[in-house]
Amino acid sequence: QMVLVESGGGLVQAGGSLRLSCAASGRPFSTYAMGWFRQAPGKEREFVAAISWSGGYIYYADSVKGRFTISRDNAKNTVYLQMNSLKPEDTAVYYCAADLYGSGSRLPREYDYWGQGTQVTVSS
Numbered sequence: 513q514m515v516l517v518e519s520g521g522g523l524v525q526a527g528g529s530l531r532l533s534c535a536a537s538g539r540p541f542s543t544y545a546m547g548w549f550r551q552a553p554g555k556e557r558e559f560v561a562a563i564s565w566s567g568g569y570i571y572y573a574d575s576v577k578g579r580f581t582i583s584r585d586n587a588k589n590t591v592y593l594q595m596n597s598l599k600p601e602d603t604a605v606y607y608c609a610a611d612l613y614g615s616g617s618r619l620p621r622e623y624d625y626w627g628q629g630t631q632v633t634v635s636s
Contacts, residue, residue: 513538513539513625514536514537514538514539514544514610514624514625515536515537515538515625516534516535516536516608516609516610516625516626516627517534517535517537517627517628518532518533518534518606518607518608518627518628518629518630519532519533519534519535519630520532520533520630521606521630521631521632522631522632522633523633523634523635524598524632524633524634524635525634525635526598526599526600526634526635526636527597527598528598528634529594529595529596529597529598530595530598530632531592531593531594531595532548532592532593532595532606532608532630532632533590533591533592534546534548534590534591534592534593534608534627535588535589535590536589536590536591536610537589539610539612539625541586541589542565542586543565543612543613544565544610544611544612544613544614544624544625545562545563545564545565545610545611545612545613545614545615545616545617546562546563546582546584546591546608546609546610546611547559547560547561547562547563547608547609547610547611547616547617547618547623548560548561548562548582548591548593548606548607548608548609549606549607549608549609549620550602550604550605550606550607550632551604551605551607551629552603552604552605555604557607557620558573559573559618559619559620560572560573560576560580560593560606561573561576561580561581561582561593562582562614562616562617562618563582563583563584563591563616564614564615564616565613565614565615567583567584567586569615569616570582570616571616571618573618575601576595576602579595579596579597579598580593580594580595580596581593581594581596582594591608593606593608595632598632598634599634600634600635600636601634602632602634603632603633603634604632605629605630605631605632606629606630606631606632607626607627607628607629608626608627609623609624609625609626609627610623610624610625610626611623611624612624
């Protein structure tokens with residue numbers, strides 16, 4: 513069982529920045545691809561970004577490309593999502609997820625473990 517705990521969400525004005533963190537425990541972190549997803553009220557969970565277990569492959573949704581950066585620190589068992597130039601449409605609950613030996617899938621069903629989520633609210 514892997515436990516994922518997100519932090520760093522909050523309220524920010526449009527154009528601002530936030531850095532989300534996801535701390536993992538319980539399984540060898542370096543063997544898991546990590547993804548960030550988000551879900552806004554009344555909408556389906558959507559892919560935001562993913563990084564392979566090695567860190568060699570990184571993927572972004574078109575809606576966040578150039579604004580968000582995913583990274584991982586295997587020594588700290590943590591994955592990050594740096595979010596810049598935030599827009600009101602980025603408002604959602606953000607979840608991190610882990611996929612054993614994954615390459616960074618965009619599909620939620622590929623992920624084995626999920627965190628509880630952290631709320632990000634961007635005001636206009």
